[in-house]
Amino acid sequence: MTPQSPITVLVCAGAPKPDLDSLKNIYQSSDQAYLIGVDYGCLSILKTGLKLNYAVGDFDSVSPEECLQIQAASDRFEQLIPEKDNTDTEMALYHIKKLIEEGYEIEAIYLLGCLGPGGRLDHTIANLWMAFHPDFKDLFEQIIFLERACQVQVFQPGNYRLTDRLDSDYLSIIALTPIKDWIIEGAKYNLSQSEWTYPRALISNEFVNPKDIVTLSFSQGLVVVLWIREQAQAKD
Amino acid sequence: MTPQSPITVLVCAGAPKPDLDSLKNIYQSSDQAYLIGVDYGCLSILKTGLKLNYAVGDFDSVSPEECLQIQAASDRFEQLIPEKDNTDTEMALYHIKKLIEEGYEIEAIYLLGCLGPGGRLDHTIANLWMAFHPDFKDLFEQIIFLERACQVQVFQPGNYRLTDRLDSDYLSIIALTPIKDWIIEGAKYNLSQSEWTYPRALISNEFVNPKDIVTLSFSQGLVVVLWIREQAQAKD
Incomplete structure (x- = not known):
């Protein structure tokens, strides 16, 4: 190497x-x-x-x-x-x-x-x-x-384009901290510029179509995104 | 009723x-x-x-x-x-x-x-x-x-006396937020007045003896305590 x-x-x-x-x-x-x-x-x-x-x-x-x-x-x-x-x-x-x-x-x-x-x-x-x-x-x-059962990624403040890399059933977007200017667009459930003084879990969102791009942005805080496959954990 | x-x-x-x-x-x-x-x-x-x-x-x-x-x-x-x-x-x-x-x-x-x-x-x-x-x-x-496999309780700032209610193998004390004046006494691993600007996970602590009392105190933040049984989840 x-x-x-x-x-x-x-x-x-x-x-x-x-x-x-x-x-x-x-x-x-x-x-x-x-x-x-x-x-x-x-x-x-x-x-x-x-x-x-x-x-x-x-x-x-x-x-x-x-x-x-x-x-x-x-x-x-x-x-x-x-x-x-x-x-x-x-x-x-x-x-x-x-x-x-x-x-x-x-x-x-x-x-x-x-x-x-x-x-x-x-x-x-x-x-x-x-x-x-x-x-x-x-x-x-x-x-x-x-x-x-899932893929998980943590994001610092910024603008992100999320694709469905996992053939996921759900896309869960969870604040790990208070958060500013939180926007989610292009998903089944969207969020316009929002501010939270405490960490908030927005779970069970979805890609509308598998090839869609969900945009996530926020100016302050830490956000974790989970791509969830419902039944994947049953596999041994 | x-x-x-x-x-x-x-x-x-x-x-x-x-x-x-x-x-x-x-x-x-x-x-x-x-x-x-x-x-x-x-x-x-x-x-x-x-x-x-x-x-x-x-x-x-x-x-x-x-x-x-x-x-x-x-x-x-x-x-x-x-x-x-x-x-x-x-x-x-x-x-x-x-x-x-x-x-x-x-x-x-x-x-x-x-x-x-x-x-x-x-x-x-x-x-x-x-x-x-x-x-x-x-x-x-x-x-x-x-x-x-576990018992979990969330604590607001204050002074607490934790007993081993679950015949636990581990006692994990995890900050959910930044934290001030964090003290853990009477456990296997203790912590003197400590301050953290980010959430910190202190896991796999233990009661020294089953009847001991662990004291937990902090003046600011949110702390979750987990009493963990290692093998309990194997049971169906």
């Missing part, structure tokens, strides 16, 4: 049922992919037959034998003490920042196994909460959470 | 696998219980053999026959149009506010089937986001989200 060519980073954390099909597809269609396993997520990646560029975690969710197996299959391996201030997944993001400092150009960052379905709710929230962390603000411009 | 005696309100929404054992236990041990079903959650309550005091929803997640069955088993039944600004669960909270206006005293409010596990992530977030809504601020002093 050379720092000159842009890399697609795939991070798999430990929530149940990560979307390994998407992981493999993205890996195969990327010029250069960089695979990061987080704790039990390392085993998920190894199950696909791929190796790990970086493995990180306190590895309290795997057996000592599995831990050795992960270590043997990783270019770089870092075992953290359980008593730490950052979560294992946050440590993966710090590693990505280090790659950028080392000169790597990042094409895209996909996080899998972070939001569920069926994982620990506190982990789900903590993983989404990484978007608030000042250290990760720039990184989040390239981050997409990718799960079987 | 008389308005003179305090009532315990049980709301069951439509997320998969609501904790019906707890629902029945709380129902049976309450002097007066008031059962609210939200959409598919109505069927969950009927499965336990109990009747509904109030059924609400657009009922797009049940068949027309099931909808009639719910209607027949409910003291009050309200079918909403799908195109509405509030979620079905928010409508259930507005109904509780109406009960209070009618003179009912509320002993406690339990929300089940709201946060998962395994439900739609946008629903989970929207249900937690109700805590931000100015209309529900007072109500949330009495609300406990009760799921098989």
Whole structure:
């Protein structure tokens, strides 16, 4: 791997049922992919037959034998003490920042196994909460959470054109903070310039036609968009 | 039911696998219980053999026959149009506010089937986001989200003594907003007077001993506490 060519980073954390099909597809269609396993997520990646560029975690969710197996299959391996201030997944993001400092150009960052379905709710929230962390603000411009039942992206103030990348049933647009000049256009339910002093969840919106573009804009705050597939989580 | 005696309100929404054992236990041990079903959650309550005091929803997640069955088993039944600004669960909270206006005293409010596990992530977030809504601020002093894998409560600024009510593996304390004078004492990992300009998730804390009391205090912001049982969600 050379720092000159842009890399697609795939991070798999430990929530149940990560979307390994998407992981493999993205890996195969990327010029250069960089695979990061987080704790039990390392085993998920190894199950696909791929190796790990970086493995990180306190590895309290795997057996000592599995831990050795992960270590043997990783270019770089870092075992953290359980008593730490950052979560294992946050440590993966710090590693990505280090790659950028080392000169790597990042094409895209996909996080899998972070939001569920069926994982620990506190982990789900903590993983989404990484978007608030000042250290990760720039990184989040390239981050997409990718799960079987949903795709999730966090947006800073600006104007965005959202396409239906996932054959979704629902498009949910949720403010994570108070918000100013919030506009949604081109969706089934639209919103004209609106201001909210508290975070507001506008869920179960829809693309009217699959090829439509929904425009989202706001001048202040943080917004998370979820493309939801209703039945996708039933698949094993 | 008389308005003179305090009532315990049980709301069951439509997320998969609501904790019906707890629902029945709380129902049976309450002097007066008031059962609210939200959409598919109505069927969950009927499965336990109990009747509904109030059924609400657009009922797009049940068949027309099931909808009639719910209607027949409910003291009050309200079918909403799908195109509405509030979620079905928010409508259930507005109904509780109406009960209070009618003179009912509320002993406690339990929300089940709201946060998962395994439900739609946008629903989970929207249900937690109700805590931000100015209309529900007072109500949330009495609300406990009760799921098989976790118990969740939202706190306004103040001083609180948290006990381990759930035989929990983890105690996760998560700021929903920026926060001031945040103190956690008596837990495995403590926090001395701390201030954060962004929401921060402190997860996987623990009670040192099951009978210990963890004190939580903060002077500004909103904090959600999750008592997590690691393996509880495996149960069907």
